[in-house]
Amino acid sequence: GENVEQHPSTLSVQEGDSAVIKCTYSDSASNYFPWYKQELGKRPQLIIDIRSNVGEKKDQRIAVTLNKTAKHFSLHITETQPEDSAVYFCAAGGNTGKLIFGQGTTLQVKP
Amino acid sequence: EAGVVQSPRYKIIEKKQPVAFWCNPISGHNTLYWYLQNLGQGPELLIRYENEEAVDDSQLPKDRFSAERLKGVDSTLKIQPAELGDSAVYLCASSTGTSGSDEQFFGPGTRLTVL
Numbered sequence: 001g002e003n004v005e006q007h008p009s010t011l012s013v014q015e016g017d018s019a020v021i022k023c024t025y026s027d028s029a030s031n032y033f034p035w036y037k038q039e040l041g042k043r044p045q046l047i048i049d050i051r052s053n054v055g056e057k058k059d060q061r062i063a064v065t066l067n068k069t070a071k072h073f074s075l076h077i078t079e080t081q082p083e084d085s086a087v088y089f090c091a092a093g094g095n096t097g098k099l100i101f102g103q104g105t106t107l108q109v110k111p
Numbered sequence: 112e113a114g115v116v117q118s119p120r121y122k123i124i125e126k127k128q129p130v131a132f133w134c135n136p137i138s139g140h141n142t143l144y145w146y147l148q149n150l151g152q153g154p155e156l157l158i159r160y161e162n163e164e165a166v167d168d169s170q171l172p173k174d175r176f177s178a179e180r181l182k183g184v185d186s187t188l189k190i191q192p193a194e195l196g197d198s199a200v201y202l203c204a205s206s207t208g209t210s211g212s213d214e215q216f217f218g219p220g221t222r223l224t225v226l
Contacts, residue, residue, distance in 0.1 A: 006153075032212030043115075043202070043217040044154065051212065089153045093211030097142070098167060101153030 002027045004092050006102025013080050014110050021075045021105045023090035030092040033066060033073045034099070039086045047088075048075070080109045113137065115218035117203050123224045129191035132221045136184070136205030143180060144215060145188050146202040154202055154217075160186065161209050193225045 003026040013019050023033075034049035050057045050064045050073065057064050061080075066073040077084055087106050093099040116135040124130050136143050141162050146154035157176065159167040162183040171178065175194070180186040190197055200220040206213040 004153075030211075032210075034214065036217075043219045045217070046214055049214065091153070095210055095212075096167075097159060097161075097209055097211045098156060099211055099215060101155070104151065104153050 002100045004090060004100045004102040006090050006105060008105060009103065010106045012108045012110065015080060015082060017080055019077045019080055019107055021088055021090070022072065023074070023102050024072050025092040026071070027092065027094060028071065030094045032093040033064070034091050035064060035075050036089045036091065037086045038089065044089060082109050082111050085109045115203055115205055115216055117218035117221055119221055120219060121222050123226065124193055125226050126195055127192040129189065130193050130223060132188045132201050134186045134203030134218060137216055140205035140207055142206045142209050143186050144204040145178060145186070146204065148200040148202055148220070195225050198223055198225045
């Protein structure tokens with residue numbers, strides 16, 4: 001069945017360093033790849049998304065890259081800040097109307 | 112714009128008891144989703160509605176779970192009877208469109224504890 005694998009499960013960086021989270025998906029029909037940030041006890045919130053017609057998208061300190069051939073996409077956060085600490089989820093969706101989520105990455109940014 | 116509203120935020124029940132969760136999506140959002148989120152895991156879809164029609168309930172354990180969205184607006188998810196393994200966060204989300212490439216807006220969730 002459809003599957004999204006996310007790595008690493010935990011990531012600890014020093015403030016100011018970069019963080020990279022990687023996901024692979026199994027359904028080649030997927031064409032929408034959002035990233036959600038979930039702080040402890042709060043709702044998941046969309047931080048950036050990318051569609052299959054582009055390879056990279058950037059929004060200030062956050063960027064996402066997509067390699068459709070390899071069925072692989074990544075989240076890059078530069079100049080990390082303590083408030084970036086949260087759980088990040090990738091997801092893959094397509095014309096089925098369904099989003100498949102990865103298992104999540106707990107990011108800790110140490111001041 | 113008001114976000115997705117869910118209630119209650121927390122619920123503690125004993126096993127074999129029934130429980131119900133309520134969700135009010137963002138106004139004008141035709142598609143409503145119920146997700147299950149276990150601790151340390153990503154959300155997993157239980158059921159998806161387009162207006163009042165359940166278009167994907169393949170992951171809903173129908174022996175004990177039921178859902179409704181009678182007027183195509185708010186929705187209720189019910190568990191009867193609850194089991195220990197049902198302890199989790201139940202998230203509701205909504206989107207404007209019906210494809211899997213529309214942004215989904217999540218509610219705060221209901222944290223269920225079954226004792």
